[in-house]
Amino acid sequence: MGTSLGSLGDFFPDKDIRCRIRGCNNVWQFSGADALHNVAQGKSTRPDRMCDECFAEFSKLTDKQVVCSTAECTHTWNWNRFAQLEAAKQGHTTPPRGFCEACKANLKKIKDAEVPCRMKGCERTWTWRKRDQMLSEDGKSPVRFCETCFGHLKRLQDVAVTCRMHGCDKTWHWNRYQQLEHIVAGKNIETHPKRMCQACFDTFKTLQDQNVPCKIDECKRTWVFNRYDQLEYKLKNGDESELPSKMCHECYRFFLDSRDRQLPCVVRGCRHTWTYTRSSQLHDWLNKRGRPGPRMCEECQKQLKELTPQDVECMVPGCSKTWSHPPEDQLRDQRQGKREPTAKRCPGCEEFLQANKPKEIPCEHCAKPIHWSSYEQLLCSLETFVKPTRCTACAGQELAMERPPERFHADHHLIVRMPPNGPWQKDDRISHWPPHLTYDVIGNVEKADVRIVAFGDDLTVSAESVEKSWPFLLEKALNEALGEKLKVAVVNAGIRRCTSRQAVQRFARDVAPFRPDLILFSFAFGDSLLRLNHRTEQWSPNIAHDEVGEAQESLFKKLSSTPAKLLYWTTNPVFPEDELGEKPSEMLRRWVRAQEATRDHCLRDTRHLCVTHNIPTLDLRSRFEVNGVRSAKRWMADWYMHNDTGGQNIATWFAQHILNGELLPKQTPKD
Template sequence: MIRSLGSLGELFPDTDLRCRIRGCNNVWRFSGEDALRQVADGRSGRPERMCDECFRLFQSLQDQPIACSREGCTNTWIWNRFQQLEAARQGRHGPPANALCRDCQQKLREVGDLEVPCRMKGCTRTWTWYARERVQGDPDKPPRRLCAECFNALRDLQDIEVPCRLRGCTHTWTWNRFQQLEHIAGGKPLDRPPRRMCESCFKAFQELKDEVRPCKAKECHGTWTYTAYEQLEQRVAHGAEAPPPVPERLCAECYEFVRTAVDREVACRNRGCSNTWTYTRMMQLRMKLKGLHRPPGRTCDACQEKLKALPEREVKCVVPGCSRTWTYSASDQLRDQLNGRIEPPGRRCRECEAFLAEHQSVALACEHCHKPVQWSGYEQLLCELGTFKKPTKCPDCTEQAMALGRPREPERLEHHLIIRVPSAGRWHEDEIIRERPARLTPEVLERMERAAVRVVCIGDELTWSLDDEELSWPYLLQQRLGEIYGGPEKAAVLNAGIAFCTTAQGVVRFPRDVVPFQPHLVVFSFSLADARLYWHRDEQCWRPEHTPEAMMAALERFAECVKRQQCKALYWTPNPIFPQEEPPSREASSSAASPTGRSHDAWFQAQSAALDQAVRVAHQCCSRYGIPALDVRARFEVNGVRSARKWMGSWYLHNEVGSRNMAAWFAEQVVREGLVPPPEAPSAAVE
């Protein structure tokens, strides 16, 4: 028997369905009849309907036009009743704040999302700038944001207090999280924070300004910058009670010179001492700034210790009848000891030297024949001391009177000149000319004593010529004169040149370096040393160390010395100089740092003008005293300046070719002008 399938009510029972409005918890009854009818109509599934309460509220609502949420947009969108009903059931009051109008929604679909680089320096990641955010503003100008990784790392960081970077400051500055994140993104570890100032130091730093300070080297006119940071460091280190002292430093050019220079060992200035002293880099810098290119004469440490142990001695004056003394200084004692001399040399006291300087030779009339009798200054000194009588007869009358009472003299043997170089004089008071000329050796003295023609070349570094003595022009001149006179021993030329020696210093050393040799000819030139410059701080320009009046006075005194020596003289102009080719040093500091014109151009122009002035003054003096002059500069430049440069070894000193040419010019001049005795029968100089 077949079992019954049941009634329709059992197949389609009544069902409670949830309201379709989100946020509403009500239900509505879906009857079996409605379900059967829906099946009969061919529809499947459960219908979505509102509950009765929502439906009544829905019927009471009206669609509302709402302004678009995008800034600047004037369009509206429709907030329909269904959306209003859902908002009410969900407890929201008012339309959504970020809803867009139809046009803006279309633009939203067109723009799309954009990947933007992270704002953190060093980070290569990106963050997503969503289309809705882009539509709200300028879609081409994304905001500066962190990527997700940087943002998460930022949340894990905390601000840190870091000590101030200034030495001596106990304050701290805050290293915030964002700065730490930037530090990490740059590949740097957190245990090495950046060096920064605290707030108080930074405020003080802003009140300070860089200051321009003079170079530590007194001879230098350059400057260095005392920065605001260094000033602040000094303040922190010394406290706020008193202003800190300003440090002393070298300018950039001086520092570079000292950095590249090397200490040198230089022989002790005392002859006979084999020790050396250290020519430090700072000493080299000072000499360079003074325009001096050779190390100064100085004693070694051992000699300085001996000098401290040697007391000054008072030694009796060598002049007969004088009871006064002269001071035998410790330096002179040491020098004599090194040369093997035990006893002090014979010298005159200061009063006797002053008497001789003030009293010149006087011509007296012979009481018998009335011929002039020369009464020298030394004889006047002896008369003043009571050890000599004033002469009353001339040599002839005295000889006649003595011949009556003495036997016949044996035949006089011919002998050569005996040179005695004085050891005491005013030259000891001058550091540059204190020592004898370096090329005045015993061999040179012996040659000068036996030569028939004697020439003394006195002057500055141009007279000294090249460091190799055999290539210097005085040595080459001696060879040429020897060829002219028929033998190398017939002529002797003394090189008495001393670097940086001026005309005034030449006058002081004339009794030591010229008079004892009784030369037939004195060849002199001090023009380069006379033309040395110095920086005038007030006028901010280069000025010659010697005025034309001072140079003229010194040249006149030198000419008088030559005149009293009764020998001939020859002045020569220096070879051309090219100071513009000297590498820029202190005198060539930048014009930007020195708006007053202390530039390399200003220096070499002033140097050239000073030398021209010194040569003009020398020509005027020589013309007044009848001293001939050899224009060496004109002969150098006879074929132009370019040709002259080929004969130069430096900006001021000639080379080997120039030295040989100068020797030839001097030999030609002295022979042609008759400045030395003729080769046939050279006569001795007047004694």
């Protein structure tokens, strides 16, 4: 070692070193000489790198036995001077927590534990160190936030949030912990929860749900005015405000579910509507009225006010009185496009029909009862009809008796010659003979004493089978009434869809050759028919409107020029609306109106012609309708054609009229 002494200073240089005692800021100077001295002495009583001051204190201290920190452990551990000095330098006066040797051994055996975060809804954990576990007095884990929650809490600040009630601008306090709960629940911190302020909540607690009557008068139900709504209502309207007026739930539901509806105007033919409002629907519903009463549209109501009742002539022949056409009916006619009101009887005539029931009057000859209808009684009272005195049988016999027998013998030799050529050949519809005209009929005519021709359209054809057609039945009725002595033949010269113009063209074939004593004629149907195409819903007139007048005029002239007696008859009524199905289109409804109007027009013109040509009329239409339209329909097969019973009636009425009306030839023998 001696060889190296000269260079000792190189091994132990002077140094400034910080005191080793934590908490002490002194510097300890360690010189090379000291180091050498220490080495030379072979001892080191002072701990290394301790300042003088610390060493002074250190020298005064002695090791202490301190009780183990583990709860209920009575063992001790050694708190040495060094540690005591350090604790003192750091300002501690009491010993730190420490463990006895046994407990230290235990500590090695246990592990850190993961404890759930105290925050409700948080699924994270915090770490409970094993040392802290040892220190726990009861062994239970403390209640603590996880690191994340703790991080949030440090950032959060209590805030004031505006009260949720509309109309309240007070606030409530939202503290950090509530905010944390909000975040943990996954909600956005920017979205504040909706809560009442304290004042609102205090009022809320004093309130109770209330039942308030429905605002609709007829409704006996109530609606629930809940506490919450009451509070809001108070905030808005003040404490003393009246209860709000509201519908009950049912009424409100009804109101919500319903819509204003457009209902058709009650006036027939009017296409407008009126508005059935939701509130009217609600009132009707509450009053248990199923459907609203019929009502007029606004246009109709307005127009109705401008109309005044009109006097219209009675339809009964010979009656000069009028009936009052009320504004409502005028309006309906206007809407249906009718220019003239439907023919009607005056109240006087109606009264007469009511007061005078059909009678049985005895025949002057045989005393058998004669049926004298109310309508005939009416016509008699108006002097347009002669009161019957004889039954059909007696009347017929009388006629037969009155005839000079020679006349009939002469007539038996009538030869009917049907002209082979004529204008009818150019027209397909009339080029063939009338369907019920056969050689049998011609043979019958040649043998007959009295010849009648029924000249007309579909309503004269009358039925598919001859036996059911009214001309055939008329012939039968007349022959039964007149007996064997006087043979009557009725020729059915009806052709379907035949117009007055076509009648003129075929007159030479279908009427003239029979040299009739009486012609029963009517082309009202053929002249007024508007042929309807159901597929296209279009129609066309059977004869052009501007040709009808002229055609009728020339037919009347032609008929008047013959020696035959003439009888015009108004056919059975027609009901074009019966031709339509369910829910007809507007086009079809228009056809009905047009068909009715055309027919009315046609009948008026013919009536006028009958008057100017002095031709009597048999009004079958009003006989059909004598008990109303409904009863008339019982005699109809379709919208324009009578059925078998209708045909039978027509035959009977013709027979009565002919027998009582002096329409058969009497004294005057034929040429």
